[in-house]
Amino acid sequence: MPQIAFTGHLRRYLDISTAEVSGATVGEALDGAFRTNPRLRGYVLDDQGALRRHVSVYIGGLPVLDRQRLTDPVTDSDQIHVLQALSGG
Amino acid sequence: MVDRLWVGTRKGLFEIVRGGNAWEVAQVHFLGDPVTAVLGDDDATYTALDLGHFGAKVWRRQGSGAWHELAAPAFPPKPEDAADDPHPWSLGKVWVMERGGVPGRLWAGTMPGGLFRSEDSGASWSLNEALWRMPERRQWMGVAGGEQPGIDSVLVDPRNPEDIRLGVSIGGIWASRDGGASWGIINRGMYNEYMPPERREDPITQDVHRLARCAHHPEIAWCQHHNGVFRSEDAGATWRELTAIRPSKFGFAVAAHPRDPDTAWFVPATKDECRVPVDGRVVVVRTRDGGRSFEVLRSGLPQHHAYDLVWRHALAVDQSGERLAFGSTSGGLWTSEDGGDSWTMVEARLPPVAVVRFSGA
Numbered sequence: 001m002p003q004i005a006f007t008g009h010l011r012r013y014l015d016i017s018t019a020e021v022s023g024a025t026v027g028e029a030l031d032g033a034f035r036t037n038p039r040l041r042g043y044v045l046d047d048q049g050a051l052r053r054h055v056s057v058y059i060g061g062l063p064v065l066d067r068q069r070l071t072d073p074v075t076d077s078d079q080i081h082v083l084q085a086l087s088g089g
Numbered sequence: 090m091v092d093r094l095w096v097g098t099r100k101g102l103f104e105i106v107r108g109g110n111a112w113e114v115a116q117v118h119f120l121g122d123p124v125t126a127v128l129g130d131d132d133a134t135y136t137a138l139d140l141g142h143f144g145a146k147v148w149r150r151q152g153s154g155a156w157h158e159l160a161a162p163a164f165p166p167k168p169e170d171a172a173d174d175p176h177p178w179s180l181g182k183v184w185v186m187e188r189g190g191v192p193g194r195l196w197a198g199t200m201p202g203g204l205f206r207s208e209d210s211g212a213s214w215s216l217n218e219a220l221w222r223m224p225e226r227r228q229w230m231g232v233a234g235g236e237q238p239g240i241d242s243v244l245v246d247p248r249n250p251e252d253i254r255l256g257v258s259i260g261g262i263w264a265s266r267d268g269g270a271s272w273g274i275i276n277r278g279m280y281n282e283y284m285p286p287e288r289r290e291d292p293i294t295q296d297v298h299r300l301a302r303c304a305h306h307p308e309i310a311w312c313q314h315h316n317g318v319f320r321s322e323d324a325g326a327t328w329r330e331l332t333a334i335r336p337s338k339f340g341f342a343v344a345a346h347p348r349d350p351d352t353a354w355f356v357p358a359t360k361d362e363c364r365v366p367v368d369g370r371v372v373v374v375r376t377r378d379g380g381r382s383f384e385v386l387r388s389g390l391p392q393h394h395a396y397d398l399v400w401r402h403a404l405a406v407d408q409s410g411e412r413l414a415f416g417s418t419s420g421g422l423w424t425s426e427d428g429g430d431s432w433t434m435v436e437a438r439l440p441p442v443a444v445v446r447f448s449g450a
Contacts, residue, residue: 009142013158039158043143047164047179054142084142 002029004080006040014040026057027070029080044082054085091407093448094424095134096416097124100440102136105414105422112424112435118156119148123443126402128186128195130449135159135195135211137183145182147197149211162197162205162214164221174227176201176237185402187243190250198240202229204255206269217269220255225274228293229260241401242300246307246324254325256297256312258401262325278328282316283361299401300325301345301353304408309350313343313401318355320380331380336367342404342415349410351379354429356399356415365396373404373415375429389432390423397421402444416442 005018014037021032034041046052051067058064058081064072074080094105094112102124106115119138125145126137131152138146147159167178181200189196189206197205197214204217220226229238242256251268254275262276279295281288288294296315302324303309310321312328317338319328332338337357346352355374358364366372371390374383391397397417404415413425420439423432 013140013143013146042146042161042163043140046144048167052142052144 001076002074002078002080004029004033004082006082007084009084010040010043010082014043016040024073025070026059026064026072026074026080029074030057030070030082056083056085057081058083090409090412090426091447091449093129094405094414095127095129095136095444095446095448096414096422096439096442097127097136097402097444097446098416098420098440098442099123102127103436103439105435112433114436125182125184125443126186126197127444127446128188129446133210134448135186137186137197139182145180145199147183147186147211159211160213162199162203162216164203164216176227176229181237181239184239184241185243187245190245190247194250196243196245196253198243198255200239201237202226202240202257202260204240204243204269219265219270220263220272223272225293226260229257230294232258232296242297244300244302244307244310244325247304248307252324254300254302254310256300258298259294259296259315261292261295262297262300262312264325275326276328277326278321278330279312279314279319280316280330298341299343301343303345303350304347306348306350309345311343311345311353313340313355315339315361318343318380320353329380331376331383333381334374334376334383335385336372336374339364340399341401342399344404344406344413346406346410347408349377352377352410352428353380354404354406354413355383356404358398364398366398369394369396371395371397371417371421373413373425373429373432386429386432388430389425389434391421395419395421400443402446403442405445405447405450407447407450412447414445414447416445418442 001020021029023029092107096103101120102118104116123139125139128135148156150156164178185198193210195207205214244254246252253265255263264275276292298313308324312319318331339360340357344354370392373386397419416422418441422435
């Protein structure tokens with residue numbers, strides 16, 4: 001099963017840790033994490049279900065391409081990283 | 090008088106308490122997080138954060154207990170026929186929160202212009218679809234600092250919770266007399282100097298920086314507008330410009346005396362294209378005669394190379410009408426115990442101040 005890890009910045013607001021999730025796409029994998037922690041959804045996705053503008057998700061070291069519908073495929077061996085994009089001051 | 094003051098800043102929410110004869114920072118909440126709105130009384134305090142990466146959030150605490158995160162207002166799925174909507178169907182930030190006049194009811198004004206209502210003390214929120222789906226709403230324009238239009242003021246008539254006024258920057262003043270089931274634009278008498286002549290007096294082009302109303306005489310309303318200050322004696326329908334204001338007519342904030350319908354305060358800045366105090370001197374301006382004349386109040390305020398700008402939600406008055414507070418983009422925080430005649434600096438170097446509000450106000 002793919003493994004999903006979250007930026008430490010999110011631990012400021014949420015009790016989260018690296019998790020194994022099921023799913024064939026990055027959207028399905030994230031949904032698995034949201035089922036465990038419903039508040040997490042609003043931190044990663046916007047109202048329309050797209051990745052927040054300043055959140056990045058990497059699969060196997062590459063950023064996801066479909067930030068709107070999250071259809072990028074994932075495999076059981078993939079590592080998914082949810083990061084904050086660099087911004088702000 | 091109220092002895093607790095909330096100060097929301099770019100880097101946290103400061104709880105300021107008056108002990109003895111001085112205001113002091115009692116506690117810092119959400120240190121490091123941008124605060125965009127606060128609403129509190131002895132029972133509960135609400136605050137909205139605008140987390141740079143992770144979106145807008147709303148938190149509540151009961152009394153002086155621990156903070157708990159609430160559901161944030163969220164827009165419904167964007168329908169296909171809204172593809173040409175110039176504004177996003179996604180919460181930018183909560184810009185103002187107000188009590189709705191009935192137990193449990195709250196209103197939240199947001200960027201990009203959605204109005205949300207909660208009937209369960211913030212546990213859940215619903216978009217006011219009547220306002221959001223009006224074709225005219227798409228004519229609202231974005232404002233500096235946000236790039237999206239925003240509802241900056243929500244005035245609920247203390248006598249009738251169904252009677253509501255909204256100030257929109259940029260989009261005029263909207264009224265509902267049926268609790269939000271229907272809306273109409275009402276403002277007449279304002280003008281926007283920078284618009285093409287044929288649109289200058291169009292109500293929907295008016296940039297309403299901030300509205301305030303007299304709690305005991307709710308038909309009396311005041312507006313700090315992009316092009317000057319205005320007063321209404323018919324709950325926002327018609328407006329008269331107050332041309333006597335000095336040293337300038339540009340600014341963001343206004344506070345209305347809770348009982349005296351002729352008293353209000355403003356904090357002018359030089360002008361649109363130079364958003365600093367006139368001559369580097371921080372002043373508060375007060376009228377006590379309905380806007381016919383203004384006093385410039387400067388006792389206790391910095392008068393030498395001070396470039397503090399006061400944003401639209403950063404000037405507050407308590408229920409007494411004697412106690413005031415304001416905070417600036419340079420991190421200054423001042424209070425007055427005598428209606429603005431004299432001021433005391435509470436802190437000089439807070440993060441940039443977005444909102445100042447007395448508990449219970």
